[in-house]
Amino acid sequence: MILHIPHASTKIRDTDKFVEAVKDEAIEELTDWYTDQLFSYPHSERVIPQFSRVFCDVERFRNNEDEPMSIKGMGVVYTKGIDGKDLLKQPLSPVDEEIIKSSYYDKHHREFAIKLNRSLTLFPEVFIVDCHSFPATPLPYEDSSERPDFCLGTDDFHTPVEVVNDIKSYLEGLGFSVLINTPFGGTIVPLQHLHKNENVKSIMIEVNRKLYLVAPYTGVKSDDFEKVEAVITGILEIISEYEISKY
Template identity: 45%
Template sequence: MQTKLNTHKILTKKIILHIPHSSTKIPIMEGFVVDEAALKQEIGKLTDWFTDDLFYSASDEMIIADFSRIFCDPERFTDDSLEIMAQYGMGVLYEKNDDGKRIRTVTPDLRERILRNYYRKHHERFNRAVNEQLQLHGKVIIIDCHSFPNHPLKRDLDQNSNRPDFNIGTDPFHTPQQLTDVSVDFFNRLGYSLGVNRPYSGSIVPMDYYQNNKNVQTIMLEVNRKLYLKEGSTEKSDNYSEIKRITNEFIKTIKTCW
């Protein structure tokens, strides 16, 4: 019986895949001051296209936001004083687009309704998934799953035009050196260029555990969209299946860090 229980615990170890920016849905149009064409253009620019499929893993826990980041960004702090992008009008609820033009007016009432019905519900699911793995194994590994454009957006803090094929983001408290080393070795062996916290940095941890539980570990993986989309479009390229295979192998490799 003891052997069976131990085997069960091994089989239920799951990486948590956090996928915040793959959706294009705008659940509530209230507050938006631009037309559908302008919104569609911004969604095309900022969506992490197909990351819900690129990072798909049947054996792991996938926490996918079912609303566009243009509507509500689950990776932003709700406290604007803590969120660096809030100064650009792109805090948890975007009010400006990448060009700095106003796209939405957010009243206090609208803000509270969106945070309550979308942001907090998303993070409740995220917290439950983390807590479940902690209860089962005393440890959890999160992969924060993203893609990024090959050319900097106007609001990007890093404007270096020489962007890598992949990027990993780390957190000084929640990312052990082993996760970084394994990731760097993985992409070196494949011959792809890799940024470490470049062009984007950090990796998400639920606020309940942020900077207070080192057993909640995290690393971000971002894929340069030039690798899997046709140039200048949001359509899959012929290389899509290969990049999906690589992200799947990366997930398996990170599992070896248990």
């Protein structure tokens, strides 16, 4: 199992225009707070970039032409904030953007692919879990107003239906609401294997921040944090059992 945890960091890297100009609000609202703590499982690999998505979002397609969120100024390198207004006082040049992509985005995806390919030499299948959280109320740029407790993101080629059903039943049995691909859809797979290798499985797990943070849900853990952590461990156990059944 590989846990891909792309949005847990609040760090802005060494581009002065970012350090000086990024709005605190963007960091607070767009960080997947503590997902690096909520998602942990024995014998799993973890891939966690040490920089904020506001600086470089490794979940986007590299080219703006391929990335739907680039229209909203939220491609690999964000130019707009959650309010749709310019994020930076001075726009980055194409050269600056390419430096960020090559130094951070490309490096992350190389490391991700290396871990996946190494795991594929050891196991018949490898399951990627794309680990996220989302704000309790929709942000202005979002297309869906739905706010379940958990959202499961799937891909028709890479996500086993039985795993989705088992996780959904498990969560609903605990009293949580669950939606599939709403308000967020899809899940990550390295391009080398995307829709090509059926031995790479993937699912996205999105947890509503109201379940484990104190309002306004921007960084302070609630008393339920450990409970939610245990629930997520239960999800990962379901995935692990699926993996074991393939050996």
